[in-house]
């Protein structure tokens with residue numbers, strides 16, 4: 299009886315691990331607010347980026363407003379290597395980052411050490 303119990307618990311744990319690592323976790327994808335000639339979105343920086351995936355419309359100038367709430371120096375810069383952006387993010391200050399949306403595609407942004415990541419989808 300005890301063996302069966304151990305087996306069942308083991309299978310539950312294995313199932314959980316498989317789900318955790320290989321299960322499809324939905325990542326929140328948020329579109330920027332689109333106006334006539336500008337689109338913008340607020341990104342909160344607090345132990346990572348929220349939202350983590352930002353969708354922009356191609357051809358409309360875009361601004362990402364980053365506000366860092368996190369004290370850790372890890373997140374004190376944000377880097378968009380594809381756009382040549384490496385911007386300091388002072389705590390609790392809104393930093394506007396302009397993005398060139400002329401080319402569709404998927405781009406990454408990251409903290410200064412390339413540890414935290416966000417994704418930009420231009421379409």
Ligand SMILES: [Cu+2]
Nearest residue numbers: 372409411413
């Ligand atoms: Cu970092």
